[in-house]
Amino acid sequence: MIDTLRLTAEEATRLVREREISSAELYAAYREAIDARDPELHCYLHVCGDDGGEGVPLAVKDVIGTKGIPTTAGSKILEGYVPVYDATVVERCKANGLRVLGKTNTDEFAMGSSTENSAYGPTRNPWNTSRVPGGSGGGSAAAVAAGLAPWALGSDTGGSIKQPAALCGNVGLRPTYGTVSRYGVVAFASSLDQVGPVARTVRDCALLYSILAGCDPCDSTTVDLPQPVALPERTDLTGVRVGVPVEFTDHEAIEPGVRAAVQAAIELARGLGAEVGECSLPRSLDYGLPCYYLIAPAEASSNLARYDGVRYGYRTANATDRLDMYKRTRDEGFGDEPKRRVLVGTYALSAGYYDAYYGQAQKVRTVLIREHAEAFERFDVLLTPTSPTVAFELGAKTADPIAMYLNDLLTIPSCMAGLPGLNLPAGLSEGLPVGVQLIGPQFSENTLFRVGYALEQAIGFDVVPLPLRGGRPR
Amino acid sequence: MAIDREQILHVAHLARLELRDDELERLGMQLNDIIDAVSKVSELDLSDVPPTSHPLDVVNVWAADEPRPCLTVEEALANAPEREGDYFRVPPGGAT
Numbered sequence: 001m002i003d004t005l006r007l008t009a010e011e012a013t014r015l016v017r018e019r020e021i022s023s024a025e026l027y028a029a030y031r032e033a034i035d036a037r038d039p040e041l042h043c044y045l046h047v048c049g050d051d052g053g054e055g056v057p058l059a060v061k062d063v064i065g066t067k068g069i070p071t072t073a074g075s076k077i078l079e080g081y082v083p084v085y086d087a088t089v090v091e092r093c094k095a096n097g098l099r100v101l102g103k104t105n106t107d108e109f110a111m112g113s114s115t116e117n118s119a120y121g122p123t124r125n126p127w128n129t130s131r132v133p134g135g136s137g138g139g140s141a142a143a144v145a146a147g148l149a150p151w152a153l154g155s156d157t158g159g160s161i162k163q164p165a166a167l168c169g170n171v172g173l174r175p176t177y178g179t180v181s182r183y184g185v186v187a188f189a190s191s192l193d194q195v196g197p198v199a200r201t202v203r204d205c206a207l208l209y210s211i212l213a214g215c216d217p218c219d220s221t222t223v224d225l226p227q228p229v230a231l232p233e234r235t236d237l238t239g240v241r242v243g244v245p246v247e248f249t250d251h252e253a254i255e256p257g258v259r260a261a262v263q264a265a266i267e268l269a270r271g272l273g274a275e276v277g278e279c280s281l282p283r284s285l286d287y288g289l290p291c292y293y294l295i296a297p298a299e300a301s302s303n304l305a306r307y308d309g310v311r312y313g314y315r316t317a318n319a320t321d322r323l324d325m326y327k328r329t330r331d332e333g334f335g336d337e338p339k340r341r342v343l344v345g346t347y348a349l350s351a352g353y354y355d356a357y358y359g360q361a362q363k364v365r366t367v368l369i370r371e372h373a374e375a376f377e378r379f380d381v382l383l384t385p386t387s388p389t390v391a392f393e394l395g396a397k398t399a400d401p402i403a404m405y406l407n408d409l410l411t412i413p414s415c416m417a418g419l420p421g422l423n424l425p426a427g428l429s430e431g432l433p434v435g436v437q438l439i440g441p442q443f444s445e446n447t448l449f450r451v452g453y454a455l456e457q458a459i460g461f462d463v464v465p466l467p468l469r470g471g472r473p474r
Numbered sequence: 475m476a477i478d479r480e481q482i483l484h485v486a487h488l489a490r491l492e493l494r495d496d497e498l499e500r501l502g503m504q505l506n507d508i509i510d511a512v513s514k515v516s517e518l519d520l521s522d523v524p525p526t527s528h529p530l531d532v533v534n535v536w537a538a539d540e541p542r543p544c545l546t547v548e549e550a551l552a553n554a555p556e557r558e559g560d561y562f563r564v565p566p567g568g569a570t
Contacts, residue, residue, distance in 0.1 A: 084549040178530040191528055220535040221528070283518075290512040301489060308490070310562050312553030321568025327492035336501070339491060343505050344512075346489040347477070360515045362525030367518070369526060401504055402511055418529025442530070 002029035005147035005464045009204040012056045012150050013097075023054045023099070030057050030101055034148050037468075042123050043143035046070050047102035057101035058093055059149035061140050063110050064195065065184040066090055066100055073186040074106040074118040074136075077307045077314045077333030087184025088216045089153060089195050096211045101149055104139030108335045109304065110160050110188050112136050113407035116398055117337045124394070125168060126465040127432050131391035134164030134407075140198045141168035145465055151208055152198040157189050158292050159386075159411030161196050165423035166386035166435025169463055171205045171452065172198045174411075176442045177418035178223045180209075181216035189299035190221075192292075192415055200463050202424070202452040206231050209445060230446045232453030237274035240451060242266070243379030246278050247285040248410055253388040257429025262385045265426045265436045268458045269383065269451070279375045279382070281413065284368050288413035291368065293405060294348050294361035295416075301345030304338060340401060369417045376441045381451050384410055386423045386435035414439045422448040425461040433461075477506050 002021065015021045027050045038044055045062050048069060060066060063073045065083040067090075072078045090100065107117035115123045115138030123138040125131040126146035133142040140152035141164035154161040156174035165172030173196045180195045187193060197208035210229035216222045244266060249259065270276045309315035309329030316332050319325035334342070348357035375382060388409060397404045414421050419442060423435040436455075438448050462469075477485075482502040486493050493501065547560050556563040 081553055084545060084552050178532065217537060220537070221530065221532065223530065223532065287515060287518065290514040293508065293512045294515065305490070309555055310564055311550075313555070315555035319565050322565050323490075323568035324492070325565050326490045330490055331492040331494070331497075334491075339493075339497070339501055340504055340508070342489045342491065343482070343485055343501060344508050347485045347505065347509065348512075350485065350488065356516060357509075357512070359525060360518075360520065361512075362527060363520040363523045364515050364518065365526040365529075366523050367520065369529070402507060416529075 002026065004029050004033045005468055007150060008201050009056060009150040009199060010207055016056055024050060027057055027099070030149060034102070037146055038148060040124065040129060041126055041142055041146055042121055043104055043139045043146065043148055044102040045072060045105050045120055045139070048100055053099050055097040055099045056150060058098040059101050059104050059140055059143045059152035060090065061137050061152065061154050062103040062106050063155050063186040064090060064153055065186070066103065069100060069103060071103065072120070073110070074108040074120060075334065075338070076119045079314060081313050083184070085184060088181035088218055089212050090184070092211055104137070104143055104152060106139055107136035107337065109186065109300070109338050110136040110155055110157060111300070111337045111341055113159065113163060113404055114397065115139060116394065117335060119335055122394055125391045126468060127169065127391065130393055131432065132167070132394055134167035134387070134391065136160040137164045137198065141165050141170055141172065144168070144170050144198050144200055145463065146468065151200070151204055153195060154198045155185060155193060155195050156415065157192045157296060158415050159408040161198060162411045162421050162423040162435070162437060163387050163407060165198060167391040167433065169425040169433030169461065169465070170198060170200055171202050171425070172196065172423045173205050173209055173445065173448070174415065174421045175209060175213065175445060176420040178221050179213045179225060179443070181219040181222050183216055183218035187303040189296040190303065191299060192296060202449055202456050203231055206449045226443050227446065230449070232449040234450060235454050235457045237269055237272040237451060237454050240274045240381065241379045242269050242274045242276045242451070243279040243375055243382045244276065245281040245375065245382055245384055247280065247282055248384035251285065251388065251409070253406060253409060254385055255389050255429065258385050258388065258390065258434050261427035261429060261434035262436050265455060265459065266383060268455060272454050272458060277379070279379060281371050281375060284371050284413035285409070287364050288368060288416055289405065289409055291361045291364040291416060292412045293344070294357050295365065297341040297345035298348050298358050299345070300338070301342045301349065304342055307333060365416050368413055372414065372417045372419060380440065380447055381444070382439040384437045384439070386411060386437040390429050390432035390434060410437060418442060420445050420448060422452050424452045424455055425463065426459060427461065431466055477502070477509065
């Protein structure tokens with residue numbers, strides 16, 4: 001019997017390669033787990049049938065285009081849309097022996113921190129089904145945590161890989177901007193969007209990243225990695241300089257249980273031989289969030305202009321003329337969050353306000369980049385909490401958009417600076433996972449994997465959600 | 475600074491959104507709150523700081539001007555809400 005809750009993707013790859021299990025058996029094991037647990041969790045928006053192909057299954061966030069498989073981005077406006085081509089990341093996965101298992105739930109257009117903005121209903125957290133899985137990639141994170149996929153693709157604009165990974169207790173990487181192609185991915189904020197891996201171990205995460213990364217002629221923002229991905233093996237941190245930004249660990253929004261788990265991880269890093277010191281990123285914390293909530297909506301207002309009811313997706317049934325068709329299609333097709341962001345973005349870009357809002361935010365972005373660069377003169381990696389809180393109750397923040405935005409307080413600044421960030425499960429608080437965020441300079445993924453792996457071994461976090469331990473067939 | 479109903483209607487028109495009355499009320503209020511919160515960026519004097527539009531130092535990415543395979547007409551029209559022959563069909567008039 002294949003235990004999908006514990007089988008790593010690395011081990012699954014080996015088992016299939018050495019023909020100890022067949023691709024069909026492996027696929028069937030995940031389908032069985034999905035059939036058993038997904039009616040309650042709702043990680044998937046679409047589950048694929050076994051097409052008889054070979055390889056290890058992979059869940060794909062539904063903002064990533066998949067040829068012949070519905071792709072909705074969690075929005076009614078893309079209901080029924082079936083891409084006629086694969087995103088480059090999907091092509092790369094297929095070329096490396098992976099098979100698409102299904103499409104995972106997401107906040108509409110990846111806008112949100114709880115997956116409650118999905119037009120198709122929320123995903124539930126496998127650690128406690130009255131809690132959210134985080135977002136926007138809650139479907140991918142919850143699927144990996146609940147053994148409904150060995151690993152998954154996510155996308156991250158301001159924390160949509162890292163924050164759900166923290167709330168569901170898995171390893172998620174937001175890669176350095178430009179290292180992974182966005183061709184074929186539903187665009188939200190193009191100067192920020194990145195595709196990345198969600199996995200159960202740091203080595204699985206590194207393995208999937210090595211498949212995804214690389215220059216793509218179809219995405220002119222991509223570059224080749226300066227060095228190949230190295231799967232981490234060392235369990236010590238000798239010579240690694242770890243910086244702890246005081247504002248990110250002392251902030252009043254951080255729950256005591258989160259603070260304690262992060263502090264324990266810091267002590268472990270020291271015990272493994274790391275040189276740990278404090279640093280300061282005051283403006284990143286104070287101005288990162290407002291900067292993001294100008295730039296991301298501004299870019300979204302432009303990217304979402306393509307949903308006009310002409311070429312694909314939903315079109316209103318009762319339009320009097322073409323302009324009316326555009327407006328009603330968008331009103332009926334978009335949910336509240338995309339509408340809010342399109343309105344904010346359009347306002348921030350409109351005549352008379354551009355310099356004060358969008359222009360100023362772009363300058364703040366330079367300040368954030370400089371502040372991080374200064375910290376990396378003294379440190380190889382920064383360690384902070386990923387989310388200020390553990391998973392919260394469904395419905396707790398849906399009425400207050402600004403309270404919801406605060407979930408990404410700690411993940412956003414490094415995203416603005418184009419830096420890679422890794423979430424690593426660090427322990428439990430109130431029976432729910434706490435994540436630490438490791439941030440490095442651009443292209444420092446190998447360092448993040450090394451530090452993440454050493455800490456992962458030392459922490460010994462059990463990634464199987466408490467309610468799913470024992471009593472299940474092994 | 476409050477954004478009044480007329481301005482919200484103008485922004486909604488620019489964004490091609492036909493907001494219903496209840497949405498206008500709710501989203502309008504939230505737009506005000508959000509703009510108020512993000513206005514914090516104006517506290518900083520950044521007159522000497524250059525803007526960042528792109529986080530990587532990449533310039534002048536050109537592609538060779540060579541034809542490559544592309545979508546067929548059938549593929550391009552596969553998801554069309556309405557088509558007529560080889561064209562997307564849309565309602566007449568009213569457009570800007």
